[in-house]
Amino acid sequence: xxxxxxxxxxxxxxxxxxxxxxxxxxxxxxxxxxxxxxxxxxxxxxxxxxxxxxxxxxxxxxxxxxxxxxxxxxxxxxxxxxxxxxxxxxxxxxxxxxxxxxxxxxxxxxxxxxxxxxxxxxxxxxxxxxxxxxxxxxxxxx
Amino acid sequence: xxxxxxxxxxxxxxxxxxxxxxxxxxxxxxxxxxxxxxxxxxxxxxxxxxxxxxxxxxxxxxxxxxxxxxxxxxxxxxxxxxxxxxxxxxxxxxxxxxxxxxxxxxxxxxxxxxxxxxxxxxxxxxxxxxxxxxxxxxxxxxxxxxxxxxxxxxxxxxxxxxxxxxxxxxxxxx
Numbered sequence: 001x002x003x004x005x006x007x008x009x010x011x012x013x014x015x016x017x018x019x020x021x022x023x024x025x026x027x028x029x030x031x032x033x034x035x036x037x038x039x040x041x042x043x044x045x046x047x048x049x050x051x052x053x054x055x056x057x058x059x060x061x062x063x064x065x066x067x068x069x070x071x072x073x074x075x076x077x078x079x080x081x082x083x084x085x086x087x088x089x090x091x092x093x094x095x096x097x098x099x100x101x102x103x104x105x106x107x108x109x110x111x112x113x114x115x116x117x118x119x120x121x122x123x124x125x126x127x128x129x130x131x132x133x134x135x136x137x138x139x140x141x142x
Numbered sequence: 143x144x145x146x147x148x149x150x151x152x153x154x155x156x157x158x159x160x161x162x163x164x165x166x167x168x169x170x171x172x173x174x175x176x177x178x179x180x181x182x183x184x185x186x187x188x189x190x191x192x193x194x195x196x197x198x199x200x201x202x203x204x205x206x207x208x209x210x211x212x213x214x215x216x217x218x219x220x221x222x223x224x225x226x227x228x229x230x231x232x233x234x235x236x237x238x239x240x241x242x243x244x245x246x247x248x249x250x251x252x253x254x255x256x257x258x259x260x261x262x263x264x265x266x267x268x269x270x271x272x273x274x275x276x277x278x279x280x281x282x283x284x285x286x287x288x289x290x291x292x293x294x295x296x297x298x299x300x301x302x303x304x305x306x307x308x309x310x311x312x313x314x315x316x
Contacts (some may be wrong), residue, residue: 054217067143068265095169110174115166115173122162126155135143 001064004081008060011089015052019045038101044096051118052092059084059125066132076128091117127129143227146244150223157215160259164208171201200263207259214275214284215255222247223293229298234305243294247287254283 001009022045029038063081068074075081092113102108143151170176179267185254187195208213222244232239258278 022289028152050212050217058220064180098173099169102173111173112170118169119166122158126159128156130152133143133148133155135145135148 002075003073004078004085005060007085008056008063011085012015012053012056012060015048015056015092019048019053022048037104039102044099047092047095051088055122056088059088062132063131064081066129067134069132076132080124082129084121087117087124088121091115091121104132145229146241146248146257147223150219150226150248152225153218153248154216157219157255158212161208161211161216164204164211167201168208170310171198173269176201197229202268203263203265205311206262210258214251214258216260219248219251225291225295229295230300230302231305234307235236239297247291247294250287250290254280254287257283258279259299 004094022041026041026045029035063075069076090116094110094117098106098108098110098114100109176194179194182195183228198233226238226244229238231237238244257276261268261273261276261280268276
């Protein structure tokens with residue numbers, strides 16, 4: 001498995017753990033009504049799960065297993081893969097911190113940065129993986 | 143990768159572009175509402191300020207569209223596209239079974255998702271019966287799409303097995 005795929009998949013697993021930890025706490029809190037303000041973390045739970053875990057796992061597996069782009073660059077431009085990794089994770093962490101902060105009365109502007117970073121990550125991922133969605137190359141006729 | 147998987151995966155990537163953009167705009171609007179980007183009196187607002195104010199309200203209607211886009215258009219369709227590609231073949235010739243069912247799933251899923259995504263933002267302009275019809279059709283198409291894919295994939299979920307090569311199979315038959 002290439003280094004980049006390992007980074008994506010291991011980070012996805014960490015987000016999976018965090019998401020279910022948070023989801024479990026939210027359920028416990030809902031049942032026992034320990035601290036009502038924790039409810040502001042619900043959208044963070046959804047996005048840790050669907051962006052941090054699911055999307056990131058898909059990125060790692062797709063970059064690893066989709067048909068190679070070419071013999072010289074089997075996984076396309078790997079630097080773009082790192083751009084996806086960086087923007088996605090910085091954007092998601094900003095969201096995880098500032099979305100509840102906003103609900104508790106804090107500033108909202110870091111979430112604008114977070115939104116832009118996550119949009120960039122997903123568009124660059126599509127740009128990177130699109131040419132690798134292809135059938136088997138036909139053998140050249142001599 | 144077979145043609146249907148290419149169609150499903152590329153379509154799912156297009157849904158991802160739409161879903162991520164809508165999600166990003168929703169988050170920005172939640173953080174710093176577009177209506178506050180330009181100070182003006184709501185009664186007399188015109189031009190860009192009026193457009194931003196209207197957009198801030200209308201964007202909220204896209205919230206459930208964002209969920210349909212990301213869960214059905216992007217993730218479910220990607221999973222089906224990859225499953226059609228990698229699930230075990232049925233015989234030595236590489237048959238994937240009833241491909242018409244999988245194509246049926248593709249069209250029903252995308253049309254269903256399109257209706258489910260468009261209904262909430264268009265709801266305020268549509269007569270009630272038409273909005274309800276879009277939802278009923280979208281829901282029905284979701285059911286058809288998933289039933290078709292289950293029917294297609296069920297026989298392909300099998301234990302590992304070795305198929306004889308087609309030439310040998312035909313030689314034995316002779």
